[in-house]
Amino acid sequence: MPQLVQGEGNRNAKIWLIGEAPGEQEEKQGRPFIGGAGKVLDGILHEVGIQRSDTYIDNVIQRRPPENNFNIFYKDKGKKTPTDELLAAHQRVRELIKAYKPNIVVALGNEALRALTEKNQITHWRGSLLECEGVKVLPVIQPTMVMKQYEHRPSVVLDLHKAKAQSLSPYFPPPYKDNFRFNLSFEETISVIRELHEKEYIAFDIETSQELGQIMCIGFGTSKEEAVCIPIFYSKTSWWTAEEEIAIIKEIRELFAIQKIKFIAQNAQFDLVYLADKWGIDVDRVNLWMDTMIAFHCVYPELKKGLSFLTSIYTNRPYYKNMPGSGGGPDVLWTYNCLDTVVTYECAMELRKELDEFKTLRFYEENSHKLIKAIIQMQRRGIKIDLDRKKKIDEALQMDLEVATLRLQSVVGYTLNPASPKQMKEFLYEDLGLPPVYKKNALKQQVITADEDALETLDERYNLPILKLIIDIRHINKLLSTYIRAELEPDDRLKCAFIIGGNMKDEFGEEKKGGTETGRLSSRSNVYGRGTNLQNIPRGDLVRSIFIPDPGCVFINADLNKAEARAVAYLAREERLRNMLDNTKEDFYKFIAATFFKKGVAAITDSERQTFKSVVHAANYMVGETKLGKTIGCPKARARELLDFYYALCPSIKCWHMEIKSTLSKSKILRTPLGRARMFFGRWGDDLIREGVAYVPQSTVSDIINLGIIRAYPNLPPGWEILLQIHDAILMQVPIETPPMHIQKFVKHYLEIPVEINDKMMTIPIDIKVGMNWAKMAKLEV
DNA sequence: TGCAACGGCGCC
DNA sequence: AAAGGGCGCCGTTGCA
Numbered sequence: 128m129p130q131l132v133q134g135e136g137n138r139n140a141k142i143w144l145i146g147e148a149p150g151e152q153e154e155k156q157g158r159p160f161i162g163g164a165g166k167v168l169d170g171i172l173h174e175v176g177i178q179r180s181d182t183y184i185d186n187v188i189q190r191r192p193p194e195n196n197f198n199i200f201y202k203d204k205g206k207k208t209p210t211d212e213l214l215a216a217h218q219r220v221r222e223l224i225k226a227y228k229p230n231i232v233v234a235l236g237n238e239a240l241r242a243l244t245e246k247n248q249i250t251h252w253r254g255s256l257l258e259c260e261g262v263k264v265l266p267v268i269q270p271t272m273v274m275k276q277y278e279h280r281p282s283v284v285l286d287l288h289k290a291k292a293q294s295l296s297p298y299f300p301p302p303y304k305d306n307f308r309f310n311l312s313f314e315e316t317i318s319v320i321r322e323l324h325e326k327e328y329i330a331f332d333i334e335t336s337q338e339l340g341q342i343m344c345i346g347f348g349t350s351k352e353e354a355v356c357i358p359i360f361y362s363k364t365s366w367w368t369a370e371e372e373i374a375i376i377k378e379i380r381e382l383f384a385i386q387k388i389k390f391i392a393q394n395a396q397f398d399l400v401y402l403a404d405k406w407g408i409d410v411d412r413v414n415l416w417m418d419t420m421i422a423f424h425c426v427y428p429e430l431k432k433g434l435s436f437l438t439s440i441y442t443n444r445p446y447y448k449n450m451p452g453s454g455g456g457p458d459v460l461w462t463y464n465c466l467d468t469v470v471t472y473e474c475a476m477e478l479r480k481e482l483d484e485f486k487t488l489r490f491y492e493e494n495s496h497k498l499i500k501a502i503i504q505m506q507r508r509g510i511k512i513d514l515d516r517k518k519k520i521d522e523a524l525q526m527d528l529e530v531a532t533l534r535l536q537s538v539v540g541y542t543l544n545p546a547s548p549k550q551m552k553e554f555l556y557e558d559l560g561l562p563p564v565y566k567k568n569a570l571k572q573q574v575i576t577a578d579e580d581a582l583e584t585l586d587e588r589y590n591l592p593i594l595k596l597i598i599d600i601r602h603i604n605k606l607l608s609t610y611i612r613a614e615l616e617p618d619d620r621l622k623c624a625f626i627i628g629g630n631m632k633d634e635f636g637e638e639k640k641g642g643t644e645t646g647r648l649s650s651r652s653n654v655y656g657r658g659t660n661l662q663n664i665p666r667g668d669l670v671r672s673i674f675i676p677d678p679g680c681v682f683i684n685a686d687l688n689k690a691e692a693r694a695v696a697y698l699a700r701e702e703r704l705r706n707m708l709d710n711t712k713e714d715f716y717k718f719i720a721a722t723f724f725k726k727g728v729a730a731i732t733d734s735e736r737q738t739f740k741s742v743v744h745a746a747n748y749m750v751g752e753t754k755l756g757k758t759i760g761c762p763k764a765r766a767r768e769l770l771d772f773y774y775a776l777c778p779s780i781k782c783w784h785m786e787i788k789s790t791l792s793k794s795k796i797l798r799t800p801l802g803r804a805r806m807f808f809g810r811w812g813d814d815l816i817r818e819g820v821a822y823v824p825q826s827t828v829s830d831i832i833n834l835g836i837i838r839a840y841p842n843l844p845p846g847w848e849i850l851l852q853i854h855d856a857i858l859m860q861v862p863i864e865t866p867p868m869h870i871q872k873f874v875k876h877y878l879e880i881p882v883e884i885n886d887k888m889m890t891i892p893i894d895i896k897v898g899m900n901w902a903k904m905a906k907l908e909v
Numbered sequence: 910t911g912c913a914a915c916g917g918c919g920c921c
Numbered sequence: 922a923a924a925g926g927g928c929g930c931c932g933t934t935g936c937a
Contacts, residue, residue, distance in 0.1 A: 546932050548916050568916080571924085578917055605918060608931055626928095647921085649928050660929045663920035670919095691921090744925090751924045758925095813924070821926040825921090854921045854927090 130157050134185030138223070141230040142177065142294040144168075145220060146269060147238040148188040150195055159184045164270035168235075171270070171280070175287040183229065187242045188216045197238055217242040225260040230294045232262055233287070236269030254286050254439025255446045256293065256300070263299060265290045281430055281808040285440055300443040307465035309356040310458070313371045319355050320378040323347055323388075328416070330391040330472035333398050334464050339363060340655075342405050344461060345379065348391075348468025351442070351476070356461040376406045383408050389416030391475040393434050393467070396624075399503055400654055410503050417475040421495050424628025426485055428644040429808050432628065438470050441477040490802035495627055498833050501840040501849065502625045506653060509622030510661070510674050510850050512615060513900065517673045521611050528603045531596055538593050545597045546604055551577035561585055610670045613659040614652075621674070622658040623650045625852065644818075646803055646826030648833070648852055662853050664901075672902035676860040680846065684896040684904050685874045686856030687832060689715060693891055694824035695747045697884035698800070699783030703776065705887075716740045723772055738769070746773040747824075749784060749817045787819040799823055800884040801830045827882070828855050831891065835878035842877065858901070867909045871895060 132149040135158055144160075152162030160168050172179055192199050200213040209217070220242055224232055234240045237249040243259040246252055249266055257264040267286040273279045311319060323329060330348035335341065341360045348354040357375065358366040365372050383390070383402070392398055395418045402408040420432045430436065435448045447466055482488040536542055544550050555577055556563050564581035565573045579601070582594040616622050626649045643649050650662040664670055676682050689708060692715070696704035711718050717731040720739040724731070738759045745755040756766035774781055790797060791807060797819055798804045803826055809815040832855055840849060844861075851858040857878070861870060874895055881890045898904035 544933080546917085547934080548932095549934070567924085574916090576916080601917080605931080609919070609929095613930095643927060645927055647927065651929055660920085663918090663929070665919060748925055750926090751922095753923060754925065814926095817925065818927095825927070828921095856921090 130154055131189045132157055132159050132186060132191070133189065134183060134223075135159055136180065136183040138183050138227045140181055140183045142181065142290060143183045143185070143224070143229045143232040144235060145232055145239045145243070146184070146186045146235040148186050148195075148197060149191045150271075151191070153186075154191040159186055160270070163274050167270040167273050167280075171273075171283055171287060174284060175291055177287065177291055183227075185220070185223070187220055187238050188213065221260055224262050228260075228262055228297065230263065230297045231290055232259065232264045233290050234264055234266045236267075236272070239269075240266040251435075251446050251448070253282060254289065254436075256289075256443055257445060258299070262297070263293055265293065277810055278429075281427075282436075284808070289440075303352045303444065303469075305465075305469070306353045307356065307462060307469075308354070309358070309461035309465065311355075311357075313367065313375075316357055316375055317378055320357070320375070320382055323349070323355075323382055324385060326388060328389045328391060328472065328475075330468045330475065331398065332392065332464060332467040332471060333401055334460060335401060336360065342401055344464050346461075346464035346468040348465070348470075348472040351469050351473035354465035354468045356464045358457065358461060361457050361460075380406060380408055383413050386412075386414050388414060390414055391417045391419070391471055393437070393471045393474070394418065394420045395499055396503055396506075396627075397654055399500075400506065403503070403507065410500055413500075415496070415499060417479065418496065418499060419471055419474045419478055421499065421628045422475075422478045422482060422491050425487060425491050425495050425646075426482065426804055426806055428628065428646070428805060434467060434470060434474075437474045437478075441474040442470060444470060485796070485804045487798075487802055487804040490804070494801065494803070494830055494833060494837070497837045498627055501836050502627065502648070502852075504840070505849055505851065506622060506624055508848055508850065509616060509618075509620035509658070511677050512619060512621050513673045513675045514619060517611060520669060520673065521607065524603050524607050524611065528600065528607070531600045531603065535593070535596055535600065538596075545600045548577055551597075555581075555585065559591075561589065606665065606670060609659065610664060611673070614657045616655075616657055621661070622653050623661040624653040624658070625650050644805075645822050645829070646799075646805075647829040647854055661851055668902040672900050674901035676899065677848075679863055680848075680860040681863050681865075682850075682898050682901060682904065683859040683861055683870060683874070683907070684856060684898075685835075685859065685878055685893050686896075687828065687891040688894050690828040690831070690855040690891050691824045692743060692747065693889060694827045694884075695780070695783075696777075697887060697889045698823055698827070699777075699779045700885050701777045701779040701783070704780070716743065719743065719773070719776070722776065723769070742769045742773050746770050746777075746780060747820075749813075749820055784816065784820055787823065788816045791815060791819050797823060799827050799830065800882055801827060801834075803830060827884075828891075831880055831882060832857060832878070834880055838880070839873070839877035844873070847873075867897075867907050870897070870907060871909050 132153050146160060149159060150162050150164065152165070153159055169179060188200060200210050202208040202210055224243075232243060234243050237247065240246055240249050240252055243264050244257045244266070246257070249268055252266045253268050255266065257266065265286060267290070268279050268283050270283070273283055308319065326349045328349070331345060333345045334343045336343050339360065343360045344356050344358040346354055346356040357379070359372065359375070360366060367375065382388070390413055392415065395415055399408070399410050399413065403410045419437055423430075423432050423437060435446060438444055439446065479488065482491050535545070539554070543554055552575060555561050556575065563575045564584055566576040566578065566580065568574045579598055582598055585591060586594040613621060650660045652658050652660070664674070693708050695701070696708055707718060708715055713728045714736065716736045716739045717728050720731045720735045721728045723739070724735070741755060741759045744750070745758070752763050752766040752770055755770065756763045759766070787797070795807045796804055797807065805822065807815060807819065809818060832852060836849055836852060836857060843849070846862040848860050849857055850860060874893055879890055879893050881888045895907040896904035897907045
């Protein structure tokens with residue numbers, strides 16, 4: 128007879144935790160939440176500062192279902208009709224809540240959510256303050272899910288913080304008194320827009336139709352409960368007459384030009400690009416004051432940053448993205464639009480306070496925020512493409528591909544697709560019977576692979592020229608499909624989107640993680656789905672040669688010299704490394720190699736230099752000997768020796784690693800010299816420390832280059848444009864007649880930025896190159 | 910036919 | 922014992 132697991136703890140506690148059903152361990156010991164899930168829960172409670180003894184913990188169902196399969200409590204497969212047992216269990220929990228009236232009940236998981244509120248989908252409702260028997264209910268993702276997918280943990284931590292705050296009183300927060308205005312006449316619309324002129328803060332949001340490529344409506348929120356929505360399109364036609372539409376858009380354009388209004392948006396890049404493209408709004412002149420997505424991403428880059436997630440953290444509004452879609456008529460879209468703006472307004476105000484608490488508000492304002500407009504212009508401009516050259520390269524590669532494919536077929540005897548990992552593995556490890564080569568996949572599992580490394584290894588060992596051919600075919604495929612055939616804009620330019628912090632892709636507002644965790648920019652295809660990532664264009668001549676400056680211009684490439692190595696030297700207070708980088712006239716990596724081999728710098732070969740470049744990189748970022756040995760092609764012991772040499776030469780590097788570890792263990796927050804503060808949520812361990820070790824110098828460097836863009840952008844002389852940011856470099860174009868001296872002066876003035884790190888000023892020198900296409904860039908001669 | 914997961918690969 | 926961090930895009934595959 129299965130044992131019932133009774134609730135545990137103090138029923139008079141202010142905070143209750145209700146789970147789904149006991150698991151194996153719970154059943155054995157007759158206590159709730161004591162197995163793996165219990166450990167997870169305890170850890171989070173500890174982190175949040177809730178004593179388990181100050182809670183009452185129970186489950187909806189008190190007996191363990193066979194195989195932990197909760198579905199047995201439903202009569203049908205669709206999980207719609209609860210059995211009598213489940214209904215009784217719902218009743219029991221509700222009666223208990225009614226009798227004891229805790230200040231708040233945390234519903235852990237979908238079944239608890241259902242039992243207390245009859246709602247579904249914990250991932251939607253988590254963090255929303257709901258009600259049961261007059262008591263506050265906060266749905267939270269269940270610890271079991273955190274065990275399976277660790278990335279759910281942060282939301283549980285944040286939600287339990289909210290639960291703790293709400294447990295102080297039994298009262299619900301005051302309800303929102305929403306005042307949303309829409310469905311106005313033309314005259315009312317014009318006058319409403321003019322009323323907006325007097326507002327200090329306005330949150331705005333557009334709803335678009337990808338299908339029509341149109342802005343459907345625009346909403347303006349002027350407090351956390353007041354908003355107006357102005358429709359433009361509905362159901363494939365304009366809402367207004369042509370004259371009215373022109374007049375309204377003109378009014379909106381004027382509104383956005385008012386400098387004293389502080390504009391707020393969630394992911395302003397998206398809205399501003401549309402507003403500029405469709406309505407001719409002058410992005411440069413909009414006084415954007417706060418971008419909630421970018422701000423949130425500054426501190427919490429690991430978390431989702433969609434509006435619904437922010438809403439659950441910074442407001443008391445319940446989840447609202449479940450409103451009916453287009454079937455609900457125009458009012459639904461407009462209400463939704465209004466809600467988005469008031470929520471954005473409230474989140475902005477709360478985020479502001481939080482950034483201030485984290486002492487990173489200034490960083491947000493001076494760095495991330497100011498970057499937004501500069502980046503929008505880069506995205507809108509794009510780069511000119513040499514169409515003739517592109518066509519020739521396409522044809523040549525296509526030809527090469529066909530020849531190589533035919534040869535492959537004739538050797539193999541059937542149509543083997545080198546782009547298919549499945550077919551390749553069968554070919555290598557079954558047909559040819561070669562011993563499998565392994566690698567670690569994204570989940571850190573050892574898996575059999577047929578990647579380029581494996582092909583090269585096998586070719587070396589067994590001399591199989593066919594593998595070289597396969598590598599060639601893959602290269603050509605990659606070049607053609609990813610780069611040469613990237614979709615151009617209607618104006619034949621290649622454009623991309625730069626992402627500062629997160630991006631929501633789909634039109635239902637479903638959250639998609641985006642942006643980098645390190646403060647770098649990322650690049651991808653733009654909001655229209657055209658273009659591609661322009662930060663990973665192959666370095667060889669072939670592809671880069673199709674990128675050309677506009678007529679009358681030349682490309683200027685400005686890159687920060689050994690930026691990350693310098694940052695590490697300063698961050699680690701590694702005097703010798705700092706001195707070598709700042710004061711050694713010889714090549715830095717050759718110098719280190721020469722020290723190791725105890726011979727002159729001149730005698731160092733290129734391959735020796737490359738080896739030590741890898742060693743420095745590996746040692747700085749806590750790469751192990753195995754991986755290093757693999758990268759530079761030497762036995763593990765040799766790699767160990769090289770690492771030890773470097774650590775002995777620059778002993779402070781290891782101290783710096785320890786420092787990062789100690790800071791992370793204390794606060795989970797790392798602060799960079801530029802004032803960027805990030806909270807870490809990862810599982811404690813070496814991976815987390817390695818992440819921290821990579822994060823600080825990486826973000827420092829990208830923040831410096833971005834600061835350069837911010838400083839240069841408003842001061843660009845006529846005809847000068849910033850085209851790309853590639854982590855530690857920027858690509859610009861300038862009029863061809865610009866004197867080299869002028870270029871050098873400008874670049875050094877705006878881009879070489881002294882930064883104080885550990886009481887010393889670090890200035891990363893900039894190398895400037897110039898050229899008529901991106902492949903042929905030569906050092907700028909002054 | 911559309912979608913998500915995955916392997917593979919380009920860059921810093 | 923062994924361990925690199927950070928991105929985005931393409932094609933294939935398997936599932937709905």
